[in-house]
Amino acid sequence: MDYSSALPWTLESLNFAGIDVARVRHNQDLFLLLCSASFVESGSDLYTHNLIEHFDGDLELQAWLREHWEHEELQHGRALAAYVRHVWPEFDWDAGFKAFWNDYGALCTNEQLEPSRGLELAARCVVETGTASLYRALNDIVDEPVLKQLTNNIKSDEVRHYKHFYQAFQRYRESERLGRYKVFRAILRRVNEIRNEDSDIALRHVFNQCYPQHKDDKAAFLKVAGPAQALLRRHIPAEMTVKMLLKPLNLPPRLLQTLEKPLAKISEKLFLH
Numbered sequence: 001m002d003y004s005s006a007l008p009w010t011l012e013s014l015n016f017a018g019i020d021v022a023r024v025r026h027n028q029d030l031f032l033l034l035c036s037a038s039f040v041e042s043g044s045d046l047y048t049h050n051l052i053e054h055f056d057g058d059l060e061l062q063a064w065l066r067e068h069w070e071h072e073e074l075q076h077g078r079a080l081a082a083y084v085r086h087v088w089p090e091f092d093w094d095a096g097f098k099a100f101w102n103d104y105g106a107l108c109t110n111e112q113l114e115p116s117r118g119l120e121l122a123a124r125c126v127v128e129t130g131t132a133s134l135y136r137a138l139n140d141i142v143d144e145p146v147l148k149q150l151t152n153n154i155k156s157d158e159v160r161h162y163k164h165f166y167q168a169f170q171r172y173r174e175s176e177r178l179g180r181y182k183v184f185r186a187i188l189r190r191v192n193e194i195r196n197e198d199s200d201i202a203l204r205h206v207f208n209q210c211y212p213q214h215k216d217d218k219a220a221f222l223k224v225a226g227p228a229q230a231l232l233r234r235h236i237p238a239e240m241t242v243k244m245l246l247k248p249l250n251l252p253p254r255l256l257q258t259l260e261k262p263l264a265k266i267s268e269k270l271f272l273h
């Protein structure tokens, strides 16, 4: 079935031929960040199937996952990969993705989902917070017009995904009578998982594909990936990230105000090493 009419934007709406290659091609940090993001997004169909199974019987959520969310996430992967191929044609994207997928695909199993549906939805809010912050930071970093447009499109999708998962979470919070402490722990678990896995594995595979002679050389990897991660860290929208992360806790406004500032200070460390 063709779902392209349901997509909020399409690949064809981006003017790839008009990319100002000279403006980005020299930027290795950006190459690493875009390429690793394209790897993670391109594997989204695997989580969709896991999630659809997890929400068996919730027809509304399943339909949204199947008909909108999956296609939008895969389009993020396709668009980013197309951009990377256009600007850095010497990079073998397919080979890099294949190696990444062999590693990463094995980690995306149902056992990794929260057993409670409501808690899984709180955890999905964490994931969408991470991606919304990532693309907002990238959008802030880039000055090449086509990439500016692309990162803005993706960022808007991620914020919308967050809202959708958050609304579904609210339904389950009631029916599963989820207390704040349980939700807090689920949020923390997913933050830690993201820190340990996704971005790091993807970056490693981009690095390995570029420098096969330094494969598994941790010092060489850090030398290349460190500056890219530092660049991203400087641009992470701290306040937005913290607001989105805390929202499912439904904290009293005064407590929220007290927490937001100190947490914003450490938020750059939440999704990055």
Ligand SMILES: [Fe+2]
Pocket: 041, 072, 073, 076, 131, 154, 158
């Ligand atoms: Fe995405």
Ligand SMILES: [Fe+2]
Pocket: 073, 128, 131, 157, 158, 161
């Ligand atoms: Fe998303």
